Amino acid sequence: MTAIYLLKKIGILILIIWAAATLIFILPRLATSRNPIAERLGQTAGAAGYLSQNAAEMVKAWEAKFGLDQPILRQYWNHMKDLATLDFGYSLAFYPSKVKNLISGALPWTLCLFGTATLISFLLGSLAGALLAWPKSPKFLQYTLPIVLTLSAVPYYLLGLVLIFLFAFTIRIFPLYGGHSIGVVPNLSLSFLVDALRYSVLPGLAIILAGAGFWSLQMRGTMVIGLGEDYINYASAKGIKERNIFYRYAVRNALIPQVTSLAVSLGQMISGAILVEVVFGYPGLGTLLLKAVSSFDYNLLSGIVFVIILIVAVATFIIDLLYPVMDPRISYKRRSA
Numbered sequence: 001m002t003a004i005y006l007l008k009k010i011g012i013l014i015l016i017i018w019a020a021a022t023l024i025f026i027l028p029r030l031a032t033s034r035n036p037i038a039e040r041l042g043q044t045a046g047a048a049g050y051l052s053q054n055a056a057e058m059v060k061a062w063e064a065k066f067g068l069d070q071p072i073l074r075q076y077w078n079h080m081k082d083l084a085t086l087d088f089g090y091s092l093a094f095y096p097s098k099v100k101n102l103i104s105g106a107l108p109w110t111l112c113l114f115g116t117a118t119l120i121s122f123l124l125g126s127l128a129g130a131l132l133a134w135p136k137s138p139k140f141l142q143y144t145l146p147i148v149l150t151l152s153a154v155p156y157y158l159l160g161l162v163l164i165f166l167f168a169f170t171i172r173i174f175p176l177y178g179g180h181s182i183g184v185v186p187n188l189s190l191s192f193l194v195d196a197l198r199y200s201v202l203p204g205l206a207i208i209l210a211g212a213g214f215w216s217l218q219m220r221g222t223m224v225i226g227l228g229e230d231y232i233n234y235a236s237a238k239g240i241k242e243r244n245i246f247y248r249y250a251v252r253n254a255l256i257p258q259v260t261s262l263a264v265s266l267g268q269m270i271s272g273a274i275l276v277e278v279v280f281g282y283p284g285l286g287t288l289l290l291k292a293v294s295s296f297d298y299n300l301l302s303g304i305v306f307v308i309i310l311i312v313a314v315a316t317f318i319i320d321l322l323y324p325v326m327d328p329r330i331s332y333k334r335r336s337a
Contacts, residue, residue: 006321013317018080020309024302025079088303093295099303102288107307109179110284113200114273117207124208125215126258130251132216133223136242151213156272160206160279167202174202179283203280207273218261222254229253256323263319266312274308 070078082089088099131137132145151159168176180186180196226232227250235245277286285304292300 009317009320013313016313017310020306020313021080021083022076024306025076083306088306089299091297091300093291093297093300099300102300103285103303103307106283106285106288109282110273110277110286111311113204113277113282113284114207114270117204117273118211118269120204121208121211122215122258122262125212126219126251126255128212129216129219129221130223130246130254133220133227134246134250135227148213148216151209152217154210154213155275156206156210157275157279159210160203160276163202163206164279175199177281179281200282203276203282206276206279210272211269215258219254219258222257223250226250226254259319259322263316266315270308270312 086100088103091097091099091102094102128141128144128148131141132148154162164176167173175181175198179199180192181199184192184195186192186196231253232245232249235249274284274286274289276282277284278290281287285308289301289304291297292304
């Protein structure tokens with residue numbers, strides 16, 4: 001990999017992050033002409049059952065506190081400067097808590113749940129799809145194809161509701177709601193990790209089952225096309241063992257477009273995982289995002305959206321750099337004419 005190519009990819013990554021930060025600044029201001037500070041104060045006053053006579057003065061004081069009384073270009077500069085240090089300001093709904101503190105508390109839950117479940121679903125689905133396409137695989141595997149088709153068509157959150165009904169309401173094996181037992185303080189002890197793992201089984205299973213169905217169909221289609229290629233027939237004619245042909249030739253070549261689909265689908269997958277968190281009340285970014293939307297907390301909403309875009313962009317960047325490792329035929333070095 002050349003330094004020029006690496007710098008080019010880093011430049012594209014920075015450009016994507018800048019564009020996302022700019023859109024996050026512009027879109028809330030185009031979507032509504034109302035003042036978010038006035039909205040939040042009005043909502044608080046309505047919930048408390050009173051309206052302050054000095055509401056206008058309170059709005060001006062809060063605008064000065066959050067910098068909304070400054071010129072638009074100054075606000076944009078402050079916005080970009082703060083995002084460069086991941087400082088999203090104060091939360092309007094949970095003031096005086098800072099947005100970065102709220103996100104840093106929810107982000108590990110989302111990363112652990114989404115990262116682990118996505119990796120498991122990708123590996124299991126790819127292997128299942130390869131076996132479904134391989135002519136010499138056990139015949140009983142073909143009967144699982146309708147199940148795979150069904151799972152691939154069911155959204156994450158809907159499958160989560162089915163799992164709640166089966167294993168939380170009916171059989172009552174797993175907890176219904178939350179990320180850990182009530183009264184337990186999150187820490188790194190073994191007892192807490194076991195308790196948190198018990199609460200993560202159902203949301204993780206929803207992501208794994210739905211994702212594995214999609215990856216199985218994707219891998220099966222790629223494998224079926226690849227089995228007719230000349231290199232497969234040539235390897236078989238040379239007498240190479242079927243196991244080696246399956247893993248080293250068929251599966252290895254089919255994984256390249258599979259990984260490409262993973263990079264392209266990351267945004268959709270993480271949005272599905274966020275909806276799963278909302279269904280299960282899991283204390284990740286999804287639940288925090290719901291609170292931000294319901295309480296008109298634009299600072300918190302912008303911070304969560306930016307972090308999600310940042311995660312997807314960095315993950316896609318890493319996957320792109322892994323292509324030459326997965327397939328030596330892919331090279332980013334400049335070839336001489």
